[in-house]
Amino acid sequence: MSNIIQQLINGIILGSVYALLALGYTMVYGIIKLINFAHGDVYMLGAYFGYFFIQVLHLNFFIALVLSMAVSALLGMLIEFVAYRPLRHSPRIAVLISALGVSFLLENGMSYFYGSDKKAFPQAIRTIQYHIGSLQISNIQLLIISTAITLMILLTIIVQKTKMGRAMRAVSADQEAAILMGIDVNRTISFTFAIGSALAAAGGVLIGLYYNNIDPLMGMTPGIKAFVAAVLGGIGLIPGAALGGWLIGILETMTQAIGLSDYKDAVVYAILIIILLFKPTGILGKNKREKV
Amino acid sequence: MDRKHLKYTLTWALLITMLFVLIELLTVFDIIGQYGITTIVLIGINLIAAVGLNLVIGMSGQFSLGHAGFMAIGAYATALMTTALPSIYGFILSLLVGGLISGLVALAVGIPTLRLRGDYLAIATLGVSEIIRIIIINMKITRGPAGIFGIPAFVNWQMVFVLSVIVIIIVVNFVRSTSGQAIIAVRDNDIAAESLGINTTKYKVMAFVAGAILAAIAGGLRASFIQSVSPQDYTFMQSITILIIVVLGGIGSISGTVVTAIILGVLDVILQNFGTLRMVIYALVLIIVMIFRPKGLLGTTEFSLQKLLFDSGGSHDHNDSKNARS
Numbered sequence: 035m036s037n038i039i040q041q042l043i044n045g046i047i048l049g050s051v052y053a054l055l056a057l058g059y060t061m062v063y064g065i066i067k068l069i070n071f072a073h074g075d076v077y078m079l080g081a082y083f084g085y086f087f088i089q090v091l092h093l094n095f096f097i098a099l100v101l102s103m104a105v106s107a108l109l110g111m112l113i114e115f116v117a118y119r120p121l122r123h124s125p126r127i128a129v130l131i132s133a134l135g136v137s138f139l140l141e142n143g144m145s146y147f148y149g150s151d152k153k154a155f156p157q158a159i160r161t162i163q164y165h166i167g168s169l170q171i172s173n174i175q176l177l178i179i180s181t182a183i184t185l186m187i188l189l190t191i192i193v194q195k196t197k198m199g200r201a202m203r204a205v206s207a208d209q210e211a212a213i214l215m216g217i218d219v220n221r222t223i224s225f226t227f228a229i230g231s232a233l234a235a236a237g238g239v240l241i242g243l244y245y246n247n248i249d250p251l252m253g254m255t256p257g258i259k260a261f262v263a264a265v266l267g268g269i270g271l272i273p274g275a276a277l278g279g280w281l282i283g284i285l286e287t288m289t290q291a292i293g294l295s296d297y298k299d300a301v302v303y304a305i306l307i308i309i310l311l312f313k314p315t316g317i318l319g320k321n322k323r324e325k326v
Numbered sequence: 327m328d329r330k331h332l333k334y335t336l337t338w339a340l341l342i343t344m345l346f347v348l349i350e351l352l353t354v355f356d357i358i359g360q361y362g363i364t365t366i367v368l369i370g371i372n373l374i375a376a377v378g379l380n381l382v383i384g385m386s387g388q389f390s391l392g393h394a395g396f397m398a399i400g401a402y403a404t405a406l407m408t409t410a411l412p413s414i415y416g417f418i419l420s421l422l423v424g425g426l427i428s429g430l431v432a433l434a435v436g437i438p439t440l441r442l443r444g445d446y447l448a449i450a451t452l453g454v455s456e457i458i459r460i461i462i463i464n465m466k467i468t469r470g471p472a473g474i475f476g477i478p479a480f481v482n483w484q485m486v487f488v489l490s491v492i493v494i495i496i497v498v499n500f501v502r503s504t505s506g507q508a509i510i511a512v513r514d515n516d517i518a519a520e521s522l523g524i525n526t527t528k529y530k531v532m533a534f535v536a537g538a539i540l541a542a543i544a545g546g547l548r549a550s551f552i553q554s555v556s557p558q559d560y561t562f563m564q565s566i567t568i569l570i571i572v573v574l575g576g577i578g579s580i581s582g583t584v585v586t587a588i589i590l591g592v593l594d595v596i597l598q599n600f601g602t603l604r605m606v607i608y609a610l611v612l613i614i615v616m617i618f619r620p621k622g623l624l625g626t627t628e629f630s631l632q633k634l635l636f637d638s639g640g641s642h643d644h645n646d647s648k649n650a651r652s
Contacts, residue, residue: 067445
């Protein structure tokens with residue numbers, strides 16, 4: 035029994051990082067209907083920025099975390115400006131290919147300039163294990179989950195209470211009507227990319243600290259899984275992304291715990307397909323009837 | 327009309343024969359070398375897979391990200407069967423069996439999932455392809471992550487050339503048939519198509535299965551040509567490679583697919599000298615082409631000899647569907 039609870043805790047920790055990534059996917063998808071394949075690579079770059087701030091500039095972990103989020107936010111805006119904005123009125127698949135191009139560019143650019151081997155992420159915070167009964171949890175795990183929850187609360191406040199958040203919701207509901215209401219759509223989309231990228235970078239830095247190493251391809255698999263999480267929860271919905279992220283994290287650790295670790299990704303995809311078949315809009319999604 | 331059609335067909339046949347003879351001469355006088363022949367074969371194999379994917383994405387408008395999975399089925403079918411039965415008949419049989427299994431898997435997967443739209447379908451097919459790969463990694467007979475080596479080689483460039491031509495002819499004719507036109511109608515507006523009495527699910531599944539069979543054939547050819555298969559060859563990246571050929575060429579344009587498969591094959595050879603920088607340049611090319619030609623190099627138009635040489639005012643059918651998916 036305690037083993038199951040222990041796995042549940044581990045799953046929630048891993049799921050928090052998926053959730054941070056999934057939030058970026060879901061916001062971008064909600065606003066411009068793009069599967070942003072480069073999102074996982076922004077997460078990777080975020081981890082590298084964190085590495086740079088801690089290892090080279092010897093900054094405190096939290097300052098490094100905030101700085102790499104800020105730099106990644108700028109990077110996200112730059113990516114949107116260069117690779118997606120010129121394609122605003124093109125077929126959606128063209129933007130998708132452009133996103134793939136950005137993803138290749140970031141992965142291979144990093145491999146080219148910094149080498150494709152793994153780098154040890156600096157131990158900015160010393161690991162302390164806490165024992166509660168037979169369960170154990172480390173301070174880094176607590177840090178991951180508390181950071182993730184804090185960021186999610188902040189995001190909810192931004193989206194629900196601020197003017198920019200209202201603009202984001204308006205643009206994702208109906209872009210043309212939003213323009214008529216005097217909303218600067220380009221600025222809103224740019225802001226969405228900034229927030230999504232900052233969240234991804236936070237995930238990257240936290241995972242770097244947790245697993246102790248980073249490499250240029252570290253964003254590929256989590257990127258796909260986070261997208262799966264976003265679809266699972268109901269794409270375009272912020273609570274859905276968080277729910278999906280945690281579910282995928284828990285599922286993954288649970289399949290590992292029952293000895294099917296070779297099949298853990300297959301189980302994730304199988305459950306996704308089953309959910310899509312019964313509820314194509316995801317767990318929290320509402321069905322929209324198509325009008326002719 | 328009939329004579330004109332004959333003339334048109336003969337011109338195509340002549341052009342293809344000339345291309346064949348040209349490559350033959352290049353190889354006989356050893357101008358392009360073994361490396362050149364390898365490039366030609368890989369272009370042909372990618373072409374077969376990409377034409378299949380174009381049938382799914384371009385013609386039926388269903389966005390599939392799972393092509394690698396079907397290629398893997400074909401590749402492993404050929405690997406296992408030709409190792410057990412090392413003769414040309416075994417090889418042909420293995421292509422047929424691979425195509426059959428792949429088609430059946432596509433049928434089983436397609437019937438439920440093709441109800442999904444756009445991106446949901448993309449993610450579901452991606453999932454299926456990854457599941458196929460994970461099963462292959464964990465099966466004993468497929469020798470796990472290491473893959474299978476020493477597969478008997480039966481593929482030469484002549485075979486791939488002829489097969490590519492046959493595949494293109496079949497697909498182009500299929501698109502012009504009643505079923506093909508129904509598939510295009512489903513792509514352009516599936517609600518309108520349905521209200522005209524077209525069984526949309528049937529035609530979507532038909533295109534999906536045909537695409538999967540072609541993918542399996544391409545996979546089988548590749549396995550026998552490079553004489554090894556491993557699960558790493560058929561990841562998400564392989565699906566993306568094929569997808570890029572289709573999109574860069576123009577979604578729904580078979581001639582675009584042919585042109586891009588050749589251009590990317592040649593580009594790959596040129597970039598080989600750049601080492602690690604190769605993928606960086608490739609990525610930049612992708613982004614730049616998409617920004618300046620968002621509908622692909624040829625859009626949805628087809629290169630047509632008829633228009634070029636014999637045109638006396640739109641006689642033949644020509645699908646001018648403007649906005650494929652917006």
